[in-house]
Amino acid sequence: MSKATDEQTAPAEEQGNRPAAAYESVPGTVQPDEPGDGQAPRRTYELEDTGFREVPKRWRKFYRVWQGPGDSLAPNEIICPVCKVVIRSHREFRPGDRAYCMPCMSRMIVVRMPDGTLGAEVIYQ
Amino acid sequence: MAETDFLSQYSIQRWLEMCPQGYLDDTTYGHESGLTEPEDLLANDDLREASIALTVQLIAGERAALAASSGLVNAAPDHASKAFLATQTLDEARHVEIFTRRLIDLGVKEEDVDSTVNDLANPNLVKFAEVLLEKVGNGDFIAGVVGQNIVLEGMAFSVFELLQATSKDLNPKFAQTLAGTIADERRHVGFGENRIGSLIREHPERKADIERMQAEMSYHMLATFTDVFRGSGPTMDRERQAAAAEGRDLGSAEWHGTDVMAASTDDIEALLAGTVINEFKTRLGRIGIEYQDPKVPA
Numbered sequence: 001m002s003k004a005t006d007e008q009t010a011p012a013e014e015q016g017n018r019p020a021a022a023y024e025s026v027p028g029t030v031q032p033d034e035p036g037d038g039q040a041p042r043r044t045y046e047l048e049d050t051g052f053r054e055v056p057k058r059w060r061k062f063y064r065v066w067q068g069p070g071d072s073l074a075p076n077e078i079i080c081p082v083c084k085v086v087i088r089s090h091r092e093f094r095p096g097d098r099a100y101c102m103p104c105m106s107r108m109i110v111v112r113m114p115d116g117t118l119g120a121e122v123i124y125q
Numbered sequence: 126m127a128e129t130d131f132l133s134q135y136s137i138q139r140w141l142e143m144c145p146q147g148y149l150d151d152t153t154y155g156h157e158s159g160l161t162e163p164e165d166l167l168a169n170d171d172l173r174e175a176s177i178a179l180t181v182q183l184i185a186g187e188r189a190a191l192a193a194s195s196g197l198v199n200a201a202p203d204h205a206s207k208a209f210l211a212t213q214t215l216d217e218a219r220h221v222e223i224f225t226r227r228l229i230d231l232g233v234k235e236e237d238v239d240s241t242v243n244d245l246a247n248p249n250l251v252k253f254a255e256v257l258l259e260k261v262g263n264g265d266f267i268a269g270v271v272g273q274n275i276v277l278e279g280m281a282f283s284v285f286e287l288l289q290a291t292s293k294d295l296n297p298k299f300a301q302t303l304a305g306t307i308a309d310e311r312r313h314v315g316f317g318e319n320r321i322g323s324l325i326r327e328h329p330e331r332k333a334d335i336e337r338m339q340a341e342m343s344y345h346m347l348a349t350f351t352d353v354f355r356g357s358g359p360t361m362d363r364e365r366q367a368a369a370a371e372g373r374d375l376g377s378a379e380w381h382g383t384d385v386m387a388a389s390t391d392d393i394e395a396l397l398a399g400t401v402i403n404e405f406k407t408r409l410g411r412i413g414i415e416y417q418d419p420k421v422p423a
Binding site: 027028053054055056057068069081082083085100101102103104105106107122124125 | 130131132134135139142143146147148150308311312314315316318319322323326379382407408411412
């Protein structure tokens with residue numbers, strides 16, 4: 001699954017870690033960092049292939065099957081509301097981020113749900 | 126932005142990498158080579174006939190999907206949608222083939238496949254398909270995509286998930302076959318929602334007609350569920366009793382919070398119908414179409 005690296009105590013630039021732009025992401029994923037927004041740096045994650053075979057090999061680590069009750073989402077994961085696949089990123093998701101679900105081709109924006117968890121709203125274009 | 130922007134990363138090449146070279150790689154008729162239907166199923170006439178009857182409904186549904194998706198290729202107003210629907214047409218043709226192959230594996234002779242499908246296809250499922258195919262036949266792209274990729278595929282998505290949950294331990298061959306079709310359905314429902322989500326905003330005048338079609342299709346879908354569960358209930362009960370008497374454990378399979386291996390057929394029917402209807406409401410609501418309750422089937 002995901003192994004977290006805490007950018008909060010190891011800011012990318014100061015510690016010589018890769019800058020945000022260096023993390024590979026699925027085209028259509030946008031996770032902007034706005035300098036001076038007062039937010040802590042995003043946590044980063046190593047992604048491993050979980051055996052999801054519904055997208056080309058290069059992109060498999062960015063998706064996994066939702067296992068149902070007992071499963072939970074890490075801060076770098078959201079569920080696609082259209083096809084229920086878990087979308088993953090190297091970087092923690094935050095409200096306003098954009099994500100792309102390759103298995104069902106949906107584009108979405110990350111939102112804070114009423115219960116405090118992160119969800120996604122599909123953008124129809 | 127173009128209406129088919131969501132398809133900008135989709136191509137025949139992408140479909141090849143996802144399907145034949147992805148989750149279907151190294152499969153034969155949708156499952157690992159060498160897997161067979163379970164011996165105890167083939168040896169039990171009651172169970173085998175119930176499996177044949179169920180598989181016929183899958184074939185009937187997939188034949189309708191094949192006719193609809195191929196018809197929609199010509200009705201599509203843009204090339205990107207045509208290309209997607211061409212890949213969907215091949216997906217649906219594959220589904221027809223793998224479920225037909227299962228019918229043969231269950232003991233139906235090849236020359237008897239069509240007559241078996243004609244004899245056992247549920248009349249309500251046939252009507253469900255006719256409502257959809259009338260729209261497609263008229264070249265109505267918006268209604269056709271809603272009927273095919275949201276209503277029919279949305280129903281198939283849940284039905285396949287339920288069947289996969291119950292087959293995972295008892296029939297790995299069938300479960301694997303279903304896993305590939307579920308992966309296909311993800312793309313199909315994604316296309317339906319995304320394509321119609323933008324189109325319906327441009328054609329709000331179409332909503333009422335589409336809502337009427339959805340109510341009619343939902344009516345026939347619920348009636349099909351009722352017929353199928355009434356038909357298979359006694360077989361399921363007998364099999365459970367026999368397993369209990371012989372000390373065989375049929376295991377458990379949780380689907381949407383219910384152990385469907387232990388639940389009554391009435392409860393499974395209610396769970397399936399409720400799940401599909403809730404999904405319809407959510408999907409249609411997201412694209413601005415209000416779900417319409419159908420008349421309650423007798």
